[in-house]
Amino acid sequence: MSILRAEAVSRCFGAFPALRGIDLEVGLGQRLGIVGESGAGKTTLIKLLAGLDQPDSGQVWFDQKIVSGRPERDLGFLRSSLQIVFQDPRSSLNPRMRVGSIITEPLRSKRVRRELNDIDQRQRLGEVLKMVDLPADSADRYPHEFSGGQRQRIAIARALAPKPQVLIADEPVSSLDVSVRAQVINLLADLVEREGLTLLFVSHDLMVVRHLCDSVIVMRAGEIVERGQSAEVFEHPQTDYTKALWAAVPRIRV
Numbered sequence: 001m002s003i004l005r006a007e008a009v010s011r012c013f014g015a016f017p018a019l020r021g022i023d024l025e026v027g028l029g030q031r032l033g034i035v036g037e038s039g040a041g042k043t044t045l046i047k048l049l050a051g052l053d054q055p056d057s058g059q060v061w062f063d064q065k066i067v068s069g070r071p072e073r074d075l076g077f078l079r080s081s082l083q084i085v086f087q088d089p090r091s092s093l094n095p096r097m098r099v100g101s102i103i104t105e106p107l108r109s110k111r112v113r114r115e116l117n118d119i120d121q122r123q124r125l126g127e128v129l130k131m132v133d134l135p136a137d138s139a140d141r142y143p144h145e146f147s148g149g150q151r152q153r154i155a156i157a158r159a160l161a162p163k164p165q166v167l168i169a170d171e172p173v174s175s176l177d178v179s180v181r182a183q184v185i186n187l188l189a190d191l192v193e194r195e196g197l198t199l200l201f202v203s204h205d206l207m208v209v210r211h212l213c214d215s216v217i218v219m220r221a222g223e224i225v226e227r228g229q230s231a232e233v234f235e236h237p238q239t240d241y242t243k244a245l246w247a248a249v250p251r252i253r254v
């Protein structure tokens, strides 16, 4: 069963076509890697899938419900079920809010409270802090008191708080120090496995995509140029473009 579906989705910025006729289906529990050179349209695509931006043509569905073209007030079903971890926790975490409020923010909407049967916010906060290996007293502190890796753990905790079905991570470790990247990736891998999450994982690090994802799409200039099981795509790339991405791996992984 597919949980997310895009059909013939296109998006232009002025005259520039950032996405050109994307068709994509993501199954429940699937872990899909999204790779491709800078500017290929990866972030544009996930924003459309998350209903944060609208296509010029085409349609996105989440769990059989139409996403595209709906006003934000009609997207409540998506705001709890689909969560995103962005690249840079410095800009995605409000510096004036305590970590506890940041993490429980997704739990304060009426709809999420109803869906989660008036979940105890304090208790859920404690649970997700534990899941990301942060001490319980982190809740009373501010984001600037944490390291980059810890801040990304906070972002992951916030994403998991409303018990989403789908987690999208857009280059979640590329802003982090190389020495802590593996820890955050391993944490993410554990949580995806434990919570049975559907994962969309955007990355330039093809080794990590191969490790984390069962399938992959390769994007170039707004199109999907290759797709399949990750092992297959990485071992037997069909296009010169994918071969070149793969060949560049040692240079990317400095």
Ligand SMILES: Nc1ncnc2c1ncn2[C@@H]1O[C@H](COP(=O)(O)OP(=O)(O)OP(=O)(O)O)[C@@H](O)[C@H]1O
Pocket (backbone or CB within 6 Å): 013, 018, 036, 037, 038, 039, 040, 041, 042, 043, 044, 045
């Ligand atoms: N809001 C916008 N206004 C104008 N152009 C945009 C906008 N957002 C994206 N673009 C352009 O669309 C293209 C695709 O951008 P996108 O951010 O989706 O690429 P990406 O694959 O995520 O790249 P990266 O790997 O660098 O994050 C780029 O050429 C970008 O400059």
Ligand SMILES: [Mg+2]
Pocket (backbone or CB within 6 Å): 042, 043, 044, 170
């Ligand atoms: Mg991007």
